[in-house]
Amino acid sequence: MSDRYIAGVPCWIDLTPPDVDAAMAFYGGLFGWEFEERTPPSAPVRYAYARLEGETVAAIGSGEGEPAAWNSYVWVDDADAAVARAKSAGGEVVAAPVDLGPDGGVGRTATVRDAEGALLGLWQPRENRGAERVNAHGSLNFNDLHTRDSAAAGAFYGAVFGWDVIGVGDGQMWALPAYGDFLEQRNPGNRERQAEMGAPARFDEVVAALSPIPEDDADTATHWGVTFAVDDADAVVARASELGAEVVQGPVDLPWVRAAVIRDPQGAVFTASQFVPPA
Template sequence: MTDRYIAGVPCWVDLTPPDVDAAQTFYGGLFGWEFEERTPPNAPARYAYARIDGETVAAIGSREGEATAWNSYIRVDDVDTVVDRVWAAGGEIVVPATDLGPGGATGRRAMVKDPGGALLGLWQAGDNRGAERVNAHGSVNFNDLHTRDGGAAEKFYGAVFGWEAIDVGDGQMWALPAYGDFLEQRNPGNRERQAEFGAPARFEEAVATLSLIPQGSDDAARWDVTFAVDDADAIAARVEELGGEVLQKPMDLPWVRATVVRDPQGAVFTASQFTGAP
């Protein structure tokens, strides 16, 4: 079995709240996550993998100086090389390339910002090869870039990862041309099945979504995370029961029913229920 991820594909998310225990209580109650502490002895910060049925889906940890937010990580073959590309393309290095785990066994990580200010992680895999479960209830469905300048974003992400912006219905997505071939090799017949289902052209190459921040909005450029759920309405109700806030009530969109929520410590995410072709 090949890796689930190739270079240029989002592979991991983690949350950096001030209170790790409270966050575990919230997300455990919301998604049914179980947690495996991964903090090395005498480490200054905590880190725990979240699992469903034994498979990793995300992590929750505390890291000094990082905002309370869901962070997205892109798989890369060589963090140091990609950091150089980020710099050359006008991005900012927030956290330099750093080995994680004993002897760097877990992986190598850097945090960067694109020219619009959106924070993004780079992940060179070691023992952690990315989330083992995706696109199922309680796991990541999509990583979502919100930016003010689509043209600048296309230049940056094209130079750094080889992404291309493609039109998908009323919106846009990031496509990685090699990803479609990878998925077809890993899961023969994938293209044909998606076409029969009515998926947009090049959807098999899609690795993330691209949204323009409306003019006049004070929203910051950012990477958001969308989690797949079985029932968006039930999730919205459960968020409020657990002390979170529903920012956008469940609404029907092409292919999905989605709600935007904020956890009790301020991290915002989307919960998306697949409903089928419009």
């Protein structure tokens, strides 16, 4: 099968908690993930793929003393060139490009901080071609930049990835012009099906969301968040609570979805989103 992603599309997420085993127990209990250790027992850190029915959905790896957080990665053709673009656009290189796996065969990655402070990973794929399962229960559904300066964010990500900011309903999203054509070739009729459901113009090009942080919210830092698709948001909230998580918000009904924000037992925040087709 052809790749699911092209350059400029978020393709991978991982969690970096203080306690890998506890994180595995929580997300395994919540979503039914099974784990494949990718590092040898003698390695100083751990990294494990999370799978659903054999398909990769995410990874969990050892934290480096920082608070637990979900990290997003964007597919790039050349990690070094993407880092150079990020620096030119006012970003900071947090982790320089490095090859992963034996002989660098898994991929090449880097981490940058955007002009406002949000961390984002870059992924130049080799063996790992990104998450194999998305938009299904327990898998990645969306990545969302929470920002205080939408204009500055638009300039930065436009320069690095070629993204445009577009209006979708009352909100804003990131669009990659080439993505719509790619999806149409990969899944013929995609545009027509979206139009029949009432999707706005250019929705087929959307790669991520853009969420302004309210001016009266002094506590939230600029960051990239992750959303998981779920079949039943209320059931997931109940199960997360049983497993020791905190429900930060919801579930609430929004256009097209019923969603809740959850903080896992080690402090990493994510959104659970149930698709609700329009009546």
